[in-house]
Amino acid sequence: MELNIEIPRxxxxxxxxxxxDLCRxxxxxxxxxxxxxxxGNNPAYKTASEIVELRHIKANLISVHVERLVQEGYLIRRPSPTDRRKTELFCTEKALPVIRRGRQLQADFLEKVFADTDQETRRAFANLMRRIEENLDGILEGK
Incomplete structure (x- = not known):
């Protein structure tokens, strides 16, 4: 089986x-x-370090943009209730319309990505991705 390494890029x-256009x-x-x-899409994750780890964005970029988002009123910082060394990030009311529009953009993007595929194919793809994720988790856990 051959995998096309260009697809994620x-x-x-x-x-x-x-x-x-929306960002502009x-x-x-x-x-x-x-x-x-x-x-907005992952409320379980609240720290800059989690964004760095999961989104693979450099820490200095996260720091600069989080500061800007705080200054512009989109985010607030709060000390973590479980670890005083960590700061948690929360979206403000000002961020909610941006997130709503972003979610619509993401839905429209997915529709374009999956254009000309029927619901059965989409479900099969989602099931395959879940299976692949489970298999990857097993590899990472040494199973």
Whole structure:
């Protein structure tokens, strides 16, 4: 079996193209938009270090853009209730319309990615991705 290593890169590039107009309209750099969307879509994750780890964005970029988002009123920082060394990030009311529009953009993007595929194919793909993730988890856990 052969895997096309270009697909993840093309998805990332195409997503950036899809976000370009909205980011320009909102006067937000792509990285700042990505941070808001990550926090809005993944409420279990609240720290800059989690964004660095899961989104593979350099720590200095996260730091700069989080500071900007705090200054512009999109995010607030709070000390972690479980670890005083950590600071948690939370989206403000101001961020909610951005996240709503971003979610619509993401839904539209997925529709374009899956254009000309029926629901059965989409379900099969989702099931395959879940299976692959489980298999990867097993590899990472040494099973």
């Amino acid at each position: 093309k998805i990332s590039l195409a997503y950036g193209v899809a976000c370009k 309209e909102l006067d937000l750099p792509q990285t700042a938009f990505d941070i808001l969307m990550f926090l």
